[in-house]
Amino acid sequence: MKTKLNLLFSLLLITAFVLTACGGGAAATEEPAPATEAPATEAPAEEPVATEPPAAEPIEVTFWHAYGTGSAEEVALTALLEQAAIDLPQYKINVLQVPFNDVFNKYRTDVAAGGGPDMFIAPNDSLGDDARAGLIADITDLAAGKLEGVNQLGIDGMSLDGKLYGIPETLKAVVFWYNKDLLPTPPATTDELKAIMEDGKYVAFSYGCYHHYGFFSAFGGQIFDENWKVIADQGTGVIDAMTYLNDLYQISKANSWSKNDSEGLAPFQEGTAVAITNGNWAMGDYKKALGDKLGVAPLPAGPAGPAAPLLGVDGFYFNPNSTNKEAALEVALYLTNAASQTVMMNEAGHVPVRTDVTISDPLIQGLVDAFNTGATIRPQVPELGKYWSNFCGTDQVFEAGTPAADWVKAAAEAANK
Numbered sequence: 001m002k003t004k005l006n007l008l009f010s011l012l013l014i015t016a017f018v019l020t021a022c023g024g025g026a027a028a029t030e031e032p033a034p035a036t037e038a039p040a041t042e043a044p045a046e047e048p049v050a051t052e053p054p055a056a057e058p059i060e061v062t063f064w065h066a067y068g069t070g071s072a073e074e075v076a077l078t079a080l081l082e083q084a085a086i087d088l089p090q091y092k093i094n095v096l097q098v099p100f101n102d103v104f105n106k107y108r109t110d111v112a113a114g115g116g117p118d119m120f121i122a123p124n125d126s127l128g129d130d131a132r133a134g135l136i137a138d139i140t141d142l143a144a145g146k147l148e149g150v151n152q153l154g155i156d157g158m159s160l161d162g163k164l165y166g167i168p169e170t171l172k173a174v175v176f177w178y179n180k181d182l183l184p185t186p187p188a189t190t191d192e193l194k195a196i197m198e199d200g201k202y203v204a205f206s207y208g209c210y211h212h213y214g215f216f217s218a219f220g221g222q223i224f225d226e227n228w229k230v231i232a233d234q235g236t237g238v239i240d241a242m243t244y245l246n247d248l249y250q251i252s253k254a255n256s257w258s259k260n261d262s263e264g265l266a267p268f269q270e271g272t273a274v275a276i277t278n279g280n281w282a283m284g285d286y287k288k289a290l291g292d293k294l295g296v297a298p299l300p301a302g303p304a305g306p307a308a309p310l311l312g313v314d315g316f317y318f319n320p321n322s323t324n325k326e327a328a329l330e331v332a333l334y335l336t337n338a339a340s341q342t343v344m345m346n347e348a349g350h351v352p353v354r355t356d357v358t359i360s361d362p363l364i365q366g367l368v369d370a371f372n373t374g375a376t377i378r379p380q381v382p383e384l385g386k387y388w389s390n391f392c393g394t395d396q397v398f399e400a401g402t403p404a405a406d407w408v409k410a411a412a413e414a415a416n417k
Contacts, residue, residue, distance in 0.1 A: 058092040059327045064107065064120035066100040072284020076347035080340050088334060091327055111135050116319045118328040121169065123312045124157050128380030131160045137318040140164045142329055149338070153377070154353030157313025160380050166315035167332045170350035173375045174211050174309040175367060176297045177268070177286055178275040186275070186297040190218060190244060193300045197251045204257065204264025204276035207249055209392035211261065211277060214309030215241045218302025223391070228383035233412035237304065242397055242404035249398040280367050283349025287363065296363050298370040306374030386415040
């Protein structure tokens with residue numbers, strides 16, 4: 001009996017252990033699932049930032065001029081160049097001022113050696129010689145269609161044998177400047193001019209083969225015939241002109257008056273001289289000194305007709321060695337456009353070559369009228385050199401006392417050798 005009870009107790013105990021093992025405890029906690037990383041995503045690509053290409057380096061244009069420091073021409077040109085630096089940023093204009101007496105020789109020497117500036121501005125004094133020597137570039141094709149508004153006189157002054165060698169900027173010739181307070185009426189004739197000087201009125205007459213050239217025709221004289229042979233000794237016109245000029249010179253000498261435009265500048269500006277003969281390149285300085293008192297008239301006419309001073313054209317020339325001719329041409333066209341010529345007209349007394357420039361200054365109009373009275377376009381023939389080399393030694397008459405007839409004969413014979 002005891003054995004049966006022990007067996008039953010053992011069975012009950014085993015059953016209890018089994019039940020406890022199967023279901024009696026707290027529920028098991030699951031291990032958390034390992035965190036899964038989100039798939040890596042790339043940041044959105046940035047849009048490329050538009051960048052401007054680096055600005056092109058400006059093209060350098062070397063430019064020479066011969067306007068005196070502080071002169072009205074130099075001041076006006078400097079202002080234009082400062083504006084050009086703003087309006088033409090694609091070009092860097094390198095400017096060199098060369099004394100007028102040196103500019104032609106320096107240019108020719110440098111160009112002949114393969115150098116020189118891209119362009120320079122000068123009178124057309126030697127255009128013919130320089131063109132024939134290949135020292136200035138033929139720009140006929142380069143400037144084709146770009147000179148609208150430029151009068152034909154300016155174009156002719158920059159041309160030789162139908163080819164264009166420069167961009168014209170202004171017209172220039174010798175005229176009679178006077179102080180209206182001291183000389184209300186300018187002399188219309190050579191006799192009137194002589195009488196004024198004999199009366200003691202200081203006329204700063206410029207004696208020199210360029211300045212007094214116009215008086216030869218006023219007395220009926222001719223230096224050349226139509227074939228450019230010197231005929232100054234034929235007839236009495238050139239002799240009569242030299243005799244007259246010597247009479248004026250002796251008056252100037254006796255009164256210790258100036259005898260060239262440089263010496264006459266101060267006396268005229270200060271009001272000592274009543275008048276001066278000079279070109280319109282000096283107008284800016286005269287106007288600055290005299291203001292509304294300044295007047296202008298043609299050179300006095302002689303017994304044979306109007307005086308005929310040489311009419312020059314200033315313009316921009318281009319170096320045949322230059323690799324920047326197109327750029328230099330654009331700069332020159334800018335410096336000769338209507339706005340630029342208006343500045344040079346108002347500030348420096350330049351007579352514009354453009355037909356679209358409005359003339360409001362009576363002095364400029366007076367110059368135009370004077371030029372139309374008798375001025376003759378400067379010839380570009382090589383024979384003109386015979387005049388400069390044989391008819392400029394006027395001191396033989398004025399100072400040494402050689403009779404005008406003998407001097408003219410000797411000069412003509414030397415020119416025709």
